[in-house]
Amino acid sequence: MSRTRQWQERWDAALMGNYGTPQVALARGEGARVWDVDGREYLDLYAGIAVNALGHAHPAVRAAVDAQLGTLGHVSNFAVSRPVVELAERLQELTGLERVLFTNSGAEANEAALKIARRLRPGGGFVACEGAFHGRTMGALAVTGQPAKRAPFEPLPGPVSFVPYGDADALAAAVGSGTASVVLEPVLGEAGVVVPPAGFLEAARAACDAAGALLHLDEVQGGIGRAGAWLSSSVTAPGVEADVVTLAKGLGGGLPIGAVLARGEAAHALRKGDHGTTFGGNPVACAAALAVLRTVEDDGLLDASTKLGERLARGVAALEHPLVQGVRGVGLWLGVVLSAPVAAEVEQAARAAGFLLNAPAPDVLRLAPPLVLTEEQADAFLAALPSVLDAVQASTRVRA
Numbered sequence: 001m002s003r004t005r006q007w008q009e010r011w012d013a014a015l016m017g018n019y020g021t022p023q024v025a026l027a028r029g030e031g032a033r034v035w036d037v038d039g040r041e042y043l044d045l046y047a048g049i050a051v052n053a054l055g056h057a058h059p060a061v062r063a064a065v066d067a068q069l070g071t072l073g074h075v076s077n078f079a080v081s082r083p084v085v086e087l088a089e090r091l092q093e094l095t096g097l098e099r100v101l102f103t104n105s106g107a108e109a110n111e112a113a114l115k116i117a118r119r120l121r122p123g124g125g126f127v128a129c130e131g132a133f134h135g136r137t138m139g140a141l142a143v144t145g146q147p148a149k150r151a152p153f154e155p156l157p158g159p160v161s162f163v164p165y166g167d168a169d170a171l172a173a174a175v176g177s178g179t180a181s182v183v184l185e186p187v188l189g190e191a192g193v194v195v196p197p198a199g200f201l202e203a204a205r206a207a208c209d210a211a212g213a214l215l216h217l218d219e220v221q222g223g224i225g226r227a228g229a230w231l232s233s234s235v236t237a238p239g240v241e242a243d244v245v246t247l248a249k250g251l252g253g254g255l256p257i258g259a260v261l262a263r264g265e266a267a268h269a270l271r272k273g274d275h276g277t278t279f280g281g282n283p284v285a286c287a288a289a290l291a292v293l294r295t296v297e298d299d300g301l302l303d304a305s306t307k308l309g310e311r312l313a314r315g316v317a318a319l320e321h322p323l324v325q326g327v328r329g330v331g332l333w334l335g336v337v338l339s340a341p342v343a344a345e346v347e348q349a350a351r352a353a354g355f356l357l358n359a360p361a362p363d364v365l366r367l368a369p370p371l372v373l374t375e376e377q378a379d380a381f382l383a384a385l386p387s388v389l390d391a392v393q394a395s396t397r398v399r400a
């Protein structure tokens, strides 16, 4: 039995069934490359679901974590510590938002943002989008526009109205004096990297202004370089300023950290005792995040990822493979839309060929590689993709 199989069996015997059995058992990584427990090498094109912005085992993150853990690992929010303040200040500078609250995950950042909105409009409801994903805790799940994920856990906090993503008129009609906030992804991530139509986020801003509701942009997946900018909304809707922005995935370079950033009255809505988290803003996670921000800036990774993303998108489109219907996305955050619902099969065939990517929808592949991916690595994937697609096409034709 392979080592992978042995680890899968131990996983199944010890862990709950909510994830199913992972198809790969990884042992180590370096940059955009990872190796499994049987010694097979892969190019990592999903980066732990858009998390490992600097890839695996980046020296800057390792040094920052090691130094922080060697001096002060955890203090709680009863004490000030340097990395926490420095990270908050850095995020203020990078985004222009006024105040920061740290959490441990994206869902927790969204929970806090929902509480901020409720604090300002007691009893208020929320407007969110069909197909959107905001996390798995009860509040974040309540605004997640995927009925199958919500249904088993209802009743959830509310009221929540869902509108089609991109439908500015439906959004404007749903927002009113009872709306605490409008919760939006500037690009739908889990739904398959869906870029909004021009004007949609602008219309959301206008509807919020008219109703006195907060505009909450969920940048948990799109923030910190994924879209070739610190915030993905500055690519898909330049000029639209949110009241509340949530971050997580790419921020910590692999360490668990989330953040809520806010301006105006939302920045000052929470009063002493209103909210808290023991681990949120842990100095080690904050030190890792500072290393990520510094490295992204020093190494010019925002521009590099924009260029590399364009190279990948052009390359996929140029294949003119019958299974590829189109490519969409921004920065190093791409959805390859297939002409048949065989994304899971392509994911599996790509893995067999040494490439890790994932299939967020039956007909969409997501590419969200580390921002440190090299041109050579991108080209190696493009060179291998036709035979991966051919293999899937051949096997699905046999089944049909």
Ligand SMILES: *Cc1c(COP(=O)(O)O)cnc(C)c1O
Pocket (backbone or CB within 6 Å): 104, 105, 106, 107, 108, 110, 133, 134, 135, 136, 185, 189, 190, 218, 219, 220, 221, 222, 248, 249
């Ligand atoms: C992943 C994700 C979340 C949830 O983050 P967790 O850290 O998994 O709780 C929320 N919103 C978006 C847009 C995400 O992609």
